[in-house]
Amino acid sequence: MKGQIDAYLDCVSPYSYFGFVYLIRNRAILTSHDVEVNLIPVFLGGINRATGNKPPGSLPARGAYLQWDLLRAKIAFGRPQLTTPSFFPNLTLLPQRAMVFVKDNYPESKVVAMYNELWVAMWEQSIDISKVDALTEVFSRHFQQEDVIKILEAADTTEIKEKLNENTRTALERGAFGCPYMWIRNQDGKEEPFFGSDRFHYVWDFLSIPRNQVAPLDKPHL
Ligand SMILES: N[C@@H](CCC(=O)N[C@@H](CS)C(=O)NCC(=O)O)C(=O)O
Numbered sequence: 001m002k003g004q005i006d007a008y009l010d011c012v013s014p015y016s017y018f019g020f021v022y023l024i025r026n027r028a029i030l031t032s033h034d035v036e037v038n039l040i041p042v043f044l045g046g047i048n049r050a051t052g053n054k055p056p057g058s059l060p061a062r063g064a065y066l067q068w069d070l071l072r073a074k075i076a077f078g079r080p081q082l083t084t085p086s087f088f089p090n091l092t093l094l095p096q097r098a099m100v101f102v103k104d105n106y107p108e109s110k111v112v113a114m115y116n117e118l119w120v121a122m123w124e125q126s127i128d129i130s131k132v133d134a135l136t137e138v139f140s141r142h143f144q145q146e147d148v149i150k151i152l153e154a155a156d157t158t159e160i161k162e163k164l165n166e167n168t169r170t171a172l173e174r175g176a177f178g179c180p181y182m183w184i185r186n187q188d189g190k191e192e193p194f195f196g197s198d199r200f201h202y203v204w205d206f207l208s209i210p211r212n213q214v215a216p217l218d219k220p221h222l
Pocket of ligand 1: 014055177178
């Protein structure tokens with residue numbers, strides 16, 4: 001049986017960025033082990049609201065620790081230029097809805113390129129992608145003007161809004177309380193949840209992928 005990683009992501013979440021980067025980096029090896037990667041946009045704010053969770057930084061002691069964790073993670077995942085923008089946390093409903101439309105209507109390569117661009121824009125270039133004008137510019141980096149208009153108009157429709165809600169509900173039904181959240185079916189048909197970008201060692205074991213075959217993480221030198 002084919003394995004599948006349903007990866008629930010929101011571009012407001014830097015740890016989703018790390019999870020995304022690392023999944024894509026290991027995509028060829030995953031494919032060779034008969035495992036598909038399914039990138040699924042969700043609304044993290046909705047997940048927090050439904051579960052009563054709060055962004056980790058809202059607990060002061062954890063917020064202070066997060067500075068260290070983020071510093072290590074951004075080096076480990078090869079994104080040293082990542083910086084928390086002054087407008088964080090912003091409302092990423094619009095870009096996430098736009099990604100729902102992109103996923104349904106364009107090749108997977110566009111989904112990957114565009115998702116990467118959203119994270120780069122927000123987390124490396126401090127562009128507030130919750131604003132229509134800024135988002136239009138960021139989408140123009142990968143799409144023709146007529147497509148950008150189509151994507152952003154679609155993002156405002158009931159159908160796409162409902163689809164993002166549906167993705168978020170499914171993630172919640174599968175136990176999500178934050179992002180990145182992965183629901184994984186292995187090649188024996190067994191299904192398990194994995195939370196975070198720092199649990200890939202368990203993922204590789206679950207998928208019977210030898211650890212010496214996956215991309216190494218960089219060592220943080222603090
Ligand atoms: N240890 C995880 C942390 C991931 C994380 O903190 N994700 C945030 C969003 S950026 C979240 O939703 N956290 C909820 C929680 O930790 O309860 C990792 O390294 O990826």
